[in-house]
Amino acid sequence: MSPLKITFLGTGTSSGVPMIACECEVCTSLDKRDNRLRSSILVQSATTTIVVDSTPDFRYQMLRAKVKHLDAIIFTHPHKDHIAGLDDVRAYNFFSHKPMNIYANEMTQMAIIREFPYAFAESKYPGVPDIQIHAIDLEPFSVGDIDIIPILVWHMQMPVLGFRFGNFTYITDANRIDLAEQEKIQGSKYIVLNALRHEKHISHFTLGEAVAMVESLKVPIAYFTHISHQLGLHAVINQELPAGMQLAYDGLMVEC
Template identity: 65%
Template sequence: MKVTFLGTGTSQGVPVIACGCEVCSSANHKDKRLRSSIMISSPAGNIVVDTTPDFRYQMLREKVQHLEAVLITHSHKDHIAGMDDIRAFNYFQQSPIDIYATDFSQNVIMREFAYAFADYKYPGIPEINLRAIDDEPFEVNGLKIIPIQVMHYKMPVTGFRIHDFTYITDANSIAPEEKDKIRGSKVMVVNALRREKHISHFTLDEAVALGQELEIPQVFFTHISHQLGLHDEVMKELPAGMALAYDGLSIEI
């Protein structure tokens, strides 16, 4: 199983235009962060986690030719806004795409993309099969997926564990029983927005502490804002077995 980081950035704390800060001005490609998403590839095909506003470019950049399913962590706009571009895969695959999401997220998706669920469907709209998920494990592409509920301030967000890999974004607290679902993972990806305390995201120190508490051998940080600083500078201070992820990074699990 291969995991590719499609994006490791965030809309939180990021200027809407290039502001001339050291991150904006950096020549290091590891400082160029699109909105956070990953792709999980196996012999059975590709699964994308979240369709960000950058979804179309992310698919083009990685030369993705086929998409079997999408997992949705939560329904904030920076995680679902690119869903309309699923239509390209519909066209070439001649089939709908399965979207796995909680009931709450499904309701938002149906409201935001109402034209995809209308009684009369205009030709060329995205073809989506909504698949409900809750706390129970489910299977996609032959992979067992364990949902992990984390809290994004007061909003439940779904993390996912697949074999020895756990992916968590947009969280600032995790209940003990949900942490137990993560324990034993060999690789964990978790959000680390910035250094300063935030109402709904882990800080870098909090994300480091979580990895150490759960004794995860390899931790990657994602959902990184400009406020965290330059990739190479932050890397110098991280403990062994921990690293900032960057757009385009691929790891084998």
Template identity: 70%
Template sequence: MSYPSLTITFLGTGTSAGVPMIACECPVCTSPDKRDNRLRSSILVQSEKTTLVVDTGPDFRYQMLRARLKHLDAIVFTHAHKDHVAGLDDVRAFNFFSQQPMQVYASDMTQEVIIREFPYAFYESKYPGVPDIQLNTIGLEPFMAGDIEVTPILVWHLKMPVLGFRFGRFTYITDANRIEEHELEKIKGSEVLVLNALRKEKHISHYSLGESIEVAKSLKIPQCYLTHLSHQMGRHADVDAELPNGVHLAYDGLVIKV
């Protein structure tokens, strides 16, 4: 199958608290290595014609400024936890310059939270300057966001359903600790897999480092990047040097092409 070329930029690779974590003096949070500074997890996906973001966490405004992004066509949401939706209000800047509503793709469950968290964006009589959002309901069927085909992948965040996404040869999964066999089939054949790995120790609702590596191995994905990392994982330079061939820690600002 022929897929369009995509450029992926990691806008954030940290967990819900970010790294450094407030008030923490651990070696990771005080590290001078810029790769140990991690905003909340999000990626930018760009084809020749379409630019979309996966998730708008609390750092969304700064991520857009840091990436110097001038235009955004769509936002695709994995789930409704605060560290993935809290920055949605800042799409109003894109609305202002494009004079178009922002196309938002989300499950019914995620849309309920978005409407509850940002009710003023959906009032019949809106205050001037509020976000202009066009909600698009997604399930598990592939859909088009501009010229990018997106295949949702159901994963489990303990008991919460979360959506991962495959974009051509690239698959992105965050906030997962279980993926059922029939959903794993959707990932096979990817050239690059991004998977969450919270820390080295086992966690109740996130893959650990070892568990993520095992998933990548079982799927025979050539390149795997780990994201949604907490300060408990350790310093980037130390951990990345210990990883098997083809597995890397992602970091904010990393750009890959697929």
């Protein structure tokens, strides 16, 4: 697999974020790193471009990152903050004259079809999104020249897919990773892990739990994502993290 460039399109969350009405120090911060769209990454090789999840911010994320060509979207799970922007693939359909390939497990496929039934109707209205679904499970697969290893994690009782791209592992919306799946992460140089806040949460890692997981996995470089405003200011939290660990921020790029 050729070298990859990873861009964080969004590092925030819908969980517990009032946003419009909130006047806390994070929501009013002038530090751009505290300005977060919903969590997603862009994965690019020399010939292939992939997005992980189509958040409600998908259209703006694509415009902001100037993504003119997109080969596929792969999905972690069916929650609204990870699938809601899928309708906006129609712009890529228009310019490429072909369907958008999406990769999802059965549970996520069902949610997408339920959410966007007009895109899958037998008789389609002109201009609706043209989508080609590819079923995935825990078997490795490839999109273009990018090899992908799915990793099963748990979002309370919901199975969620993390993904390993070469030496880069991306996991969001999790609070448990079984030992057998942790083995798939071993040897990664980079890991991205969700860290919602300091206080215990029913279905997300806290920052402390995420730090402990990274230390257990012995991955040398870690970025934390899916961050709520309850966690605190980027500049302050970053200073408190162990060596090799930091909060991700929108627009951060990693080459691996």
